[in-house]
Amino acid sequence: MQCDTIWTNARLATMAGPALGMIENGVVAARNGMITYAGPAAAAPTFQAAQTVDCQGRWITPGLIDAHTHLVFAGNRSDEWEARLAGATYQDIARAGGGIMATVRATRGASVDGLVAQALPRLDALLAQGVTTIEIKSGYGLTLDAERTMLRAARMLGMVRPVHVVTTFLGAHALPPEWAGDADGYIAELADHWLPTLAGEGLVDAVDAFCEGIAFSPAQVDRLFHAARALGLPVRLHAEQLSNLGGAALAAGHGALCADHLEHLDDAGVAAMAKSGTVAMLLPGAFYFMRETMKPPIAALRAAGVPMAIATDCNPGTSPLTALLLAMNMGATLFGLTVEECLMGATVHAARALGLAGTVGQLLPGQRADLAIWNIARPADLVHGMGAAPLHARIWSGK
Secondary structure, three states, X not given: OEEEEEEEEEEXXXXXXXXXXXXXXXXXXXXXXXXXXXXXHHXXXXXEEEEXXXXXXXXXXXXXXXXXXXXXXXXXXXXXXXXXXXXXXXXXXXXXXXXXXXXXXXXXXXXXXXXXXXXXXXXXXXXXXXXXXXXXXXXXXXXXXXXXXXXXXXXXXXXXXXXXXXXXXXXXXXXXXXXOOOHHHHHHHHHHHHHHHHHHOOOOOEEEEEEOOOXXXXXXXXXXXXXXXXXXXXXXXXXXXXOOOOHHHHHHHOOOOEEEEOOOOOHHHHHHHHHHOOEEEEOHHHHHHOOOOOOOOHHHHHHHOOOEEEOOOOOOOOOOOOOHHHHHHHHHHHXXXXXXXXXXXXXXXXXXXXXXXXXXXXXXXXXXXXXXEEOOOOOOHHHHOOOOOOEEEEEOOOO
């Protein structure tokens, strides 16, 4: 078998098969940026490789996937964090003009280059933790031009760093002041004008919304999602974070890739997600940072067979987290996920939540050669460590 690179003397967690698909004496081979073999050394073909890398017994996993972030933004909201420490709630801050709108005011004045420059340290922190694919949302511009600028910045990040970027249009993040008192009109503007325009410019991979009492109603989200689906765009939803409005079931009815947060998810929502195959996107960083007490119904999701992904929700106000490994630890310690659920949640299930199942997230022939090579004794170390930096090497598209 001809290949560009083979990684030998490795232990593999393929994320394909039971118990993380672990192989003690494994080999991975790649050609033209794609995996051509991943399996036991004893069963491997004879390779003709341009480069051979001896992993010296290290573990290889698929490159990690951060499938829910708000990585592109301007400004700083540590003052709001101080206010919450003093007793203010997220809703209090939002109604006083802070929260999302504070970041909107800062982001509207930024250029593409300025947003890229501010986002790069956050992105680099995630890459240093083995992330090879990242989702980045708009939603802090809330004008057509500012949303376009955010999406262009997200695309640019994928050009200046070796990472695959998936962009999500989140125009329905908050009601901008220009549309005060007319949320229906704003949603119509998004659905009829902004979304077709930005999609036509090739800037949108998926569409998201914030379905909540301080944001948009299920009926308004439904209107936007119908427009997205008419354009052939997949949808996902911030749902049941602060209350239960039935957003997860609504998203599932549109065949959503994922429903995210889910602290107030009910049995009907679980059943709808199970039926549609919608991934439960768990965001323990926001749960921790906001000092929430209502946890997502992990046992119900598990029993229903709903795949669970895990992400940082990196954002300036409620989850300033740039460590996916720490998010995995929080998923275990705060939500009760198993090690296997955490690791699969940041790989194969995260890929599914981005519509990339079969493309990334597993060590399988035909998938992109995105690998993370770790200095660990066993895969559980990736979830166990708090503040650890176990990454030995990060491989993106075979390089």
